[in-house]
Amino acid sequence: MDRHDRFPMTASREPNPLRPYYIPPSIGPAQGALPNNATAQTANVSRASRPSPSYQSNASDLLPDLDLDFRSSAGEAWTNTRTLLDTLAWRYASCLMAxxxxxxxxxxxxxxxxxxxxxxxxxxxxxxxRQSSREGGSRRSDRAYESFSETDDDAEGGSQASDDDIPDYFSSTAPRSRSPRKRRRTPPSLSPSPDPTPTQSRNSRSRRDNPDAEYKLMLKRGESVMHAISVLYDTSGAVGLWRATNCTFLYSILLRTTDSFLRSMLLAVFGLPDLGGPENGGLTPGITSSSGAGTTGLDLSDSPSPIASLVVIGLASCLSGLLLSPLDLVRTRLIVTPSSHAPRGVLSNLKRLPSLLMPSKLGLPTALYHSLPQMFSTSMPQILRRQFHIAPESSPTLWSFASFGTSLCELFIRLPLETLVRRCQVNYIREYARDAPLIIEPAPYLGIGGTVYSIMYSEGETKTKDAKGMIRIRKGQGSAGLVRGWRVGFWGLVGVWGAGSLGPATESRRGEF
Known part of the structure; x- marks a missing residue:
């Protein structure tokens, strides 16, 4: 056989016997096409008779390995956008309610x-x-008149007009009228008012003397959230109850998104796997407060180094809180200042801050507030698995109660730290904005240890009953002053936990803490 028959010099699209597994590309003219004029004319006529293909068919013909479906891609993008919008709407509605x-x-x-x-x-x-002297004189005159006998009234029966005209030379405080018995017979419209200053005029006079009384809150029960809401409604109306709503919503969204981003970045930097959980998307709702802090539901069971992952989670939460501390400061200022005090916008209040960086005074309480509760709630599932041998696969009911107990403990860890942060923020607001009026009489901030000691043993008074039933009053609010608002947080956790327990247990939510 000739050498040219075995190794043809011209390029052919037929499978090469020496390369049986090689598939020639489909781009270009069809296989076995002869370059004669008849074939070319036929191809031109058929190409002219067919309609011009669209961009999608062109891309599919030229790149058959790429599955390009613009309709399904657009539908998927719209679905993701709709899910994001629904999540944001649910977030804002939750913020409005809380x-x-x-x-x-x-x-x-x-x-x-x-x-x-x-x-x-x-x-x-x-x-x-003047009124006290008048009332004291009338009481003395009443006692003097009560010592008289009733015969004096009978003797004065025929000379009423003359008795009224006779001045009293012996007592400057004696009443101008006759005996109390005859004074009672006068009609109420003609009797002098015992209190010449009514309540309304007294309140208006006190407001004129003290202009701050229009927006100052007079709290009588320092432990009742409902009493504070009632006083807020009486002072500033229904609008005052929803002050700083937009700032709270923006802060909660940015805090969760920044926390998720920093956590993923730090885990990638240290070579640790990303942690899955209900908050993996950064916007999905979870057991959190309206200010953004709360249990995220992260689990360390899939991490090769749980301690390193826990440190990264605490560090990411701490950095997120420090970065967004100016926005949280603006939120606190909008709450403690009157609704009529301008400006009320988020951007305008951010511009009024001395700096967009976190103040040094707020550093330590803010770091503790954002890191300690997060690390506690994240480490508890691992502790329950290893120490108590409780897992969602073996005992789902016990695991559900353990998750509720963990969230409750996290609430009592977070509230004292939140009290320290809020007092430090109000103290800083009074320093840089001296002209800003406050709706409350602010409590002092004496550092972390000093503030805790002042709340427990110095501020306010607490009534207690001993075994004999005697009421004793001691200084300080006790531990209850550190966890103001725990009842609202408790019932919120009960509602979220109950809704999760009664809901359908899908496969994606199994094992969620």
Whole structure:
């Protein structure tokens, strides 16, 4: 056989016997096409008779390995966008529902507690010196007239007009009318008013003397969130209950998104796998407060180094809180200032800050507030698995109760730290904005240890009953002053946990903590 028959010089699209597994590309003219004029003319006529292909068919013909389906891609993009919009709408609705309770809780945390003993005793009616002397004189004259006998009234029966005209030379405080019995017979419209200053005029006069009384909150029960909401409604109306709503919504979204981004970046830098959980997308709802902090539901069971992953999670939460501390400061200022005090916008208040960086005074309490509760709630599932041998696969009911207990413990860890942060923020607001009015009498911030000691043993008074039933009053609010608003947080956790327990247990939510 000739050498040219075995190794043809011309390029052919037929399978090469020496390369049986090689598939020639399909781009170009069809296989076995002869370059004669008849074939070319036929191809031109058929190409002219067919309609011009679209961009999609052109891309599919030229790149058959790429599955390009623009319709399905557009539908998937719209589905993802719709899911994101629904999540944001749900977030904003949740923020609207929780904002009045969050505002009342913040006010209780930063305000001086009322005097329990002064509130418990009935308040006496204020009287002016002139009114007190008049009432004292009338009481003395009443006692003097009661010592007379009734024969004096009978003797004065025929000379009423003359008795009224006779002046009293012996007592300057004697009444101008006759005996109390005859004074009672006068109609109420003609009798002089015992209190010449009515309540409305007294309140208006006190407001003229003290202009701050229009927006100042007079809290009588420093532990009741509902009482704070009622006083807020009476002072500033329904609009005052939803103050700083937009700032709270923006802060919660940015905090969760920044936390998720920093956590993923730090895990990738240290060579650790990303942690899955209900918060993996950064915007999905979870057991959190309206301000953004709370349990995220992360699990360390799939991590090769749980301690390193836990440190990264705490560091990411701490950095997120420090970066967004100016926005949280603006949120606190919008809550503690009157609704009529301009400006009320988020950007305008950010521009009024001395710096967009976090103040050094807020560093330590903010770092503790954002890192400690997060690390506690993240480490508890691993502790339950290894120490107590509780897993969602073996005992789902016990695991559900353990998750609720963990969230409750995280709440009591977070509230004292939140009280410290809010007091430090109000103290800083009073320093850089001296002209800003406050709706409450702010409590002092004396550092972390000093503030905790002042709340427990110095501020306010607490009533207790001993074994004999005697009421004792001691200084300080005790541990209850550190967890203001825990009842609202408790019932919120009960609602979220109950809804999750009654909901359908899908495969994607199995094992969620």
């Amino acid at each position: 904002q009045p309770f969050d505002v009342a809780k913040t006010i209780l945390q930063v305000s001086l507690p009322p005097n329990v003993a002064a509130v418990a005793t009935p308040r006496k009616r204020r009287t002016s010196p």
